[in-house]
Amino acid sequence: MALPPRLQEILDLFATMDDPADRTDLLLSFADQFREVPPEVATRPFGRDHLVPHCESEAYVWAIRQPDGTLKLHFAVENPSGISAKALAAILDRALSGLPPDQIAEVTPDIVEAIFRQNISMGKGMGLMSMVQAVRSLAKAAA
Amino acid sequence: MGDMSDIASRGYAHPEVLVSTDWVAAHLNDPSVRLIESNEDTLLYSSGHIPGAVHVDWTTDLNDPLRRDYITREGFSALMSRIGVTPDTTVVFYGDKNNWWACYAFWVFQLFGHTNAKVMDGGRLKWEKEGRELTREVPKITPTTYEAPERNDAEIRAFRDEVLRHVEKKGQLVDVRSPEEYAGTRLHMPDYPNEGALRGGHIPGAKNIPWAKAINPEDGTFKTAAELRELYLNNASLQPDQPTIAYCRIGERSSHTWFALRYLLGFKNVKNYDGSWTEWGNSVGLPIER
Structure with missing residues (x-):
């Protein structure tokens, strides 16, 4: 199944970047666009059932059903050093919010490698892929 | 001020290898000091670092690109030149994960005998928790001439x-x-x-x-x-x-x-x-x- 168009656009953009510095800048620009889950959706302390397992950045994820049946994704990243988690959260929100659950459920964790490439270090890969998996599980449950 | 006296009061055998965040803040403009950030997360330095700090990446800067080994004398000389270090420069390492990678870089530097080296106690975590300044501005470094000795694996590296x-x-x-x-x-x-x-x-x-x-x-x-x-x-x-x-x-x-x-x-x-x-x-x- 084809990836959602906005996700494919973002992956295509990363695919054009061979210079690690450009890739880093793009990731940081996504991290800068990260907006934490609004208080009307969740407030601290966040429910443990929204915590992404295996993620050192202490990332939380919510998928809220909209009146039109699509999902809106929200994230929180509690570790101040969780720059990569924030970048991925912003990408997932931009690419997947507003889609029906069954389309979101098709997205697999291997997009993490396409996005981060050499910026993925030993520990981070697991946590970031786990974020995608958490989104996928919520979407499956909502489908 | 606390921190310096704090490190001195902890009973270490060689307290001079640690400096406090206060010490670093007081030496941000000291030309004899080069701050070096080494992290596991390769995005962190670019997202904000201590003003004037350079980035040394453990995979791309310290390891031989082909063999499983560290860089050679030539590689280390080139690295030191690029980050603007002379044999007299005091290098101060800090980083994420409790200075894990900072200590690793410190160790590799010791293979080349750059003993004028310290670690910032507490690393990025302490600096950030104290609300101290971070910048995305990458310092403009004038390359130095640095003639490293051959790597000496005999003293601190086991095979x-x-x-x-x-x-x-x-x-x-x-x-x-x-x-x-x-x-x-x-x-x-x-x-x-x-x-x-x-x-x-x-x-x-x-x-x-x-x-x-x-x-x-x-x-x-x-x-x-x-x-x-x-x-x-x-x-x-x-x-x-x-x-x-x-x-x-x-x-x-x-x-x-x-x-x-x-x-x-x-x-x-x-x-x-x-x-x-x-x-x-x-x-x-x-x-x-x-």
């Missing part, structure tokens, strides 16, 4: 055959991995991908003291000498006058323990076995204990 002889002599070994890796029930760090070894367990006779036990988790600072002695000497029965080899999976976590044993507790002869479990657990015929 496989030497470790085997050490085992046969019942020498002191510290396994700084997690208890699960030590016991052989897992082959990689918790929550980390399996970067494979074919066999699990530990080098015979090794004591298991996970590296981060040397750290106060709330601010990333090193524990006092008395606390470290309790950990390494009393609990694990290590003796500071005996040759000691530390290892982990690829030699990065153990460089942190190497730093604590050598400089904070004054162990006379400590080496880091960077081949570590990814070499030992994959080698044919080497003894393993579970």
